[in-house]
Amino acid sequence: MSSQKGNVTLSRPQKHQNTFTFKNDKFDKSVQTKTINAKLHDGVCQPCKEVLEWSIKYSKYKPLSKPNTCVKCSQKAVKDSYHIMCRPCAYELQVCAKCGKKEDIVIPFNKEISESSENQGFNHGRSCKRKEDSDEDFGAEADSDGGDGDTHA
Incomplete structure (x- = not known):
């Protein structure tokens, strides 16, 4: 038995062996x-x-x-x-x-990635501002389309 004091060698192979690797x-x-x-x-x-x-x-x-x-x-x-x-x-x-x-x-570490993560807040603010500007443009187009819709009805 392997738990006996001084018994360091196994007399048999491992009892259970995995047939495939863990995924x-x-x-x-x-x-x-x-x-x-x-x-x-x-x-x-x-x-x-x-x-x-x-x-x-x-x-x-x-x-x-x-x-x-x-x-x-x-x-x-x-x-x-x-x-x-x-x-x-x-x-x-x-x-x-x-x-x-x-x-x-x-x-x-990639230096470019480090710098971009530090400046991420600045770039994020600019992208949000662009999105807001595009939303305003969309609203203006929607109003003009709404006016045309009334004339066709």
Whole structure:
């Protein structure tokens, strides 16, 4: 028996063996599972990347519902699960965003993506303004169409 003291060798093979590998999207075809499977783990070291990939592979990864606090800048800017640092702080210090150690980063942060996320509020405001302008134009067309509709009736 394997629980006996000093018995380190097994005399038989493993009793139950899996015949096929686990698939995390076999029965769960939700949008959330698809986004989790498509997630790119950038800004983390190799051991942390392997941990995150394992948790996704076996359906243990839980995405954040709201941003967490960054340990460097103390702002609610951490948008990735299991990370302790926000993207700008990790990029600036060249450390792993998950463990905070100065290790080799496997996939570095894309600078263009970081800048676009910082300026997202500004671009969002401009797109909303354009939408409002287009709504006003639509309203003007609707009024002129309404006037024509009365003459035809």
